[in-house]
Amino acid sequence: MLKKERQAYILHQVNLHNKVLSSSLCTEINVSEDTIRRDLQELSEEGKVIKVHGGALSHSFNQVYFSTNGVYSQNQKKTIAQKAIGLISNGMFVLTSGGTTIIELARSLPPQLKATFISGSIPAILEYMHHPNIEVILIGDKISKNSKITVGSEAIAKIKQVKADICFLGTNAIDVEHGITDNDWEVVQLKKAMIESSKKVVCLSIAEKINSVQPIKVCGLDEIDLLITELPADDPVFKPYLEAGIKVA
Amino acid sequence: MLKKERQAYILHQVNLHNKVLSSSLCTEINVSEDTIRRDLQELSEEGKVIKVHGGALSHSFNQVYFSTNGVYSQNQKKTIAQKAIGLISNGMFVLTSGGTTIIELARSLPPQLKATFISGSIPAILEYMHHPNIEVILIGDKISKNSKITVGSEAIAKIKQVKADICFLGTNAIDVEHGITDNDWEVVQLKKAMIESSKKVVCLSIAEKINSVQPIKVCGLDEIDLLITELPADDPVFKPYLEAGIKVA
C-alpha cells in the first residue's frame, strides 16, 4: 500500500468516525505503529487532523466540544426563550425556576410586557428587575450558594400560596421513562411545589438534555403540559414524548 | 477512550447540567477518580470549568454579577464598615437593610466569619452570597425596583418572626430632634420591623447625613443603640447625640 493511499485511508476514517486509534489503524493497514505515527504527524502538520496521545481527532470534533463560544448553547437557548415568550401575555402570573435557559428567557422578555414574575432564583430576579414593566415577587428563604436560589420549607410554603397561570422550569434532564429529573434535592422540592401551584407547566430544555437522566425525580411526564426545545415540534426525537401525551413546541 | 475524548465528554456534561460530580463521572467513564481529578484540573487550568470540592461547575453558571458602580464616598464607607465589622462575632444573626454603606460592609466581611445574614436587599444579598462561610436568608416579597429591596407585608411579617442579635441600618438622615428619617414609605416600614426584631440596633451613616431630615420617620434616637460614622467618636458634632443617650463609634 502506498503512503499516499494510506494517508487517504486514515483521513477517511478520521472524518467518518471523528477519531482514530493508532493501534487499530496499524492492524487494519498492517504496518508498524511508527509508520502510522509518522503519517499522523504529517497529516497533523498539514492541518488535516488533530494528533493526540493514542491516535487522532477530526477537526470538527475539536470545534464541537472545545468551542471557545463563551456561553454554551446560547443560540439554542435564545430560540427556546422566543418560543416560551409566546406563551406569556399581559397580566399573567408567571412562576420560574432558575437555570441558564430561564435567564435567557428573562433577558428576552419584550419591554412592553406587563406581567408578574415570581421566582427565588437570584440571577433570574436580577434580570427581571431590569425590566421596565414587570412586577417581581421574590421567594424568600435560605439561599443555596450552589444553585443561587432560595430553598427550604419557607420558600415551598410561599410557592404553595401562589396560583400561577404558567410555570417555566429549566430542565436538567428529561426522559420518557423517568420523566423530569435533577441533581439537587432542595431544588427538586422547589420545582415540585412550583408544578403544583401552576395551571400550566412548561419545560424548557435544550435538545441535548432529552433522553438523559439525573438522580432525583421531579415529576412524571404526565404533569408536564408542554415541552419546549430549540428543535421543530415534528422532530422524530419527540415521537415517544408525543405518544406519552405531552405537547411539544 | 482517548484522553481528549474523555475531557470532551466531561466538558459536555458540565455545560449541559452546570455541574458534575467526580464520583459519578468516574463510574460513567470507568476510570479512576484520580484520572477524573486530573482531567478536571487541566480543564480548570484552561479555564473551561471551575473545579470545586467533589466535582466541577460550568463557568457560565457561576458567573457573578459585579455591581462595580463607583460607590459614593467609598473611603468613608470603608471606614464605617470596618467599625461595624467589629460588632459581629461568629454565630450571630444579623439583620441588614439596603444601601451602599451596607454593601461596603458586606464586601468587607472577613472570610473566616461564620454568621447568618438576613436581608431583603438584592445588592446586599449578592455580596453575602460571595462569602464562603455566611448563611444567607433572603426576605421575600414584592421587589421595589427603586430601592432594590423586597417590600410589603409579607416581608415585614417575616422580619417580625426573626429575633436577630444585631441590626445594621443604612441611614438616609439622622437628626437629634427627628431621629432617623427616610424618604421611601415602604422601606421605612421594613426598617421599623427590623428595629423591633433586633436586640441591638446600629445605624451606619456618613457624617454628611448627620443633622439632616427626610420626610418619613423611621424611629427616634432612643431606639438606636449605636451610631457609626467615619468620624472619631469624640468629634464635637456628636455632642447632642451623646447627650440624648446614644452611643457613638
Add this chain to the structure above:
DNA sequence: CCGGTTTCTGCGTTTTTTTGCAGGAATTTA
C-alpha cells in the same frame, strides 16, 4: 542498465505520557 541519492519502513532503545494506587493531609458533613 547502473551507481548514487533520496525516501520509506521497521526495529530496538530511550523518553514521555498516562493511569492507577497507597498514604497522609485537607475539607466537608453529621
Add this chain to the structure above:
DNA sequence: TAAATTCCTGCAAAAAAACGCAGAAACCGG
C-alpha cells in the same frame, strides 16, 4: 468533635511517542 469524603503527592507500571539507525525500495541522470 469525629467520621467520611475528597484531595494531593510520590511512585510504579503500562502504553505511546520520539529517536537513531539500517535495510529496502523508489527515483534519477547518465
